[in-house]
Amino acid sequence: MILIDKVVLITGGKRIGASVAAAVAAKGADVALTYHRSMVEAEATAGGVRALGRRALTCRADLSRPSDCEAAVRTVVEGLGRLDVLVHMASVYTATPWADLTPDHLQRSFDVEVKSALACVLAAVPHMRAAGGGRIVTVSDWLAVSERPRYKGFLPYYVAKKAVAGLTEALALELAEDQILVNAVAPGPILPPPDLEAEESQAVEKATPLGRWGGGEEIAKVVLALIDSDFITGETIRVDGGRHIR
Numbered sequence: 371m372i373l374i375d376k377v378v379l380i381t382g383g384k385r386i387g388a389s390v391a392a393a394v395a396a397k398g399a400d401v402a403l404t405y406h407r408s409m410v411e412a413e414a415t416a417g418g419v420r421a422l423g424r425r426a427l428t429c430r431a432d433l434s435r436p437s438d439c440e441a442a443v444r445t446v447v448e449g450l451g452r453l454d455v456l457v458h459m460a461s462v463y464t465a466t467p468w469a470d471l472t473p474d475h476l477q478r479s480f481d482v483e484v485k486s487a488l489a490c491v492l493a494a495v496p497h498m499r500a501a502g503g504g505r506i507v508t509v510s511d512w513l514a515v516s517e518r519p520r521y522k523g524f525l526p527y528y529v530a531k532k533a534v535a536g537l538t539e540a541l542a543l544e545l546a547e548d549q550i551l552v553n554a555v556a557p558g559p560i561l562p563p564p565d566l567e568a569e570e571s572q573a574v575e576k577a578t579p580l581g582r583w584g585g586g587e588e589i590a591k592v593v594l595a596l597i598d599s600d601f602i603t604g605e606t607i608r609v610d611g612g613r614h615i616r
């Protein structure tokens with residue numbers, strides 16, 4: 371898919387989402403961004419898109435609510451005229467110690483990671499069909515794809531991200547006849563959390579065969595490749611600096 375004058379919806383407008391927004395805008399796309407609490411970051415990302423000469427739109431949404439997913443897609447189409455690409459990046463990455471774990475924690479992760487992805491896709495597909503096809507990119511995790519629940523305290527996150535990979539495959543099969551290609555990226559050490567101690571950050575670098583954090587641009591490169599391809603669908607691609615082979 372050539373991105374010139376296409377419309378890309380990214381659910382999440384900060385950190386990695388900002389890198390993806392800049393990358394697709396540089397290729398000629400207009401960009402819509404959803405946010406829940408991070409309005410300032412989303413608006414900053416939108417400003418970067420406009421600086422590249424493309425249109426940008428931001429929309430507040432609680433994507434754990436299907437009605438908000440539907441409203442967000444409607445806002446995008448009304449504001450920018452069409453929808454060609456959905457990059458679903460909404461996520462909840464929160465540690466939950468075993469002693470505190472309840473089924474509600476798993477439900478919350480599934481609502482944000484899995485149910486919201488399906489709700490956004492269901493809302494987006496009619497518009498992609500009208501355009502003759504589209505691209506959907508979801509976000510899993512290198513650990514879930516590698517089937518290695520390495521870190522305790524992240525059970526809901528790990529299980530939900532594993533489900534995202536399964537959802538991606540099933541969507542790819544369902545939507546292939548519509549020329550809507552569905553793939554996922556599975557990030558590894560891309561950007562250190564803002565509160566990560568220097569010693570912990572260095573430990574991650576040491577454990578990564580390439581010896582460094584990747585940076586949001588590495589995810590953006592893969593997203594662009596998946597959008598560009600006309601024959602890759604149902605895949606989940608790890609972007610982890612080789613973490614899965616160590």
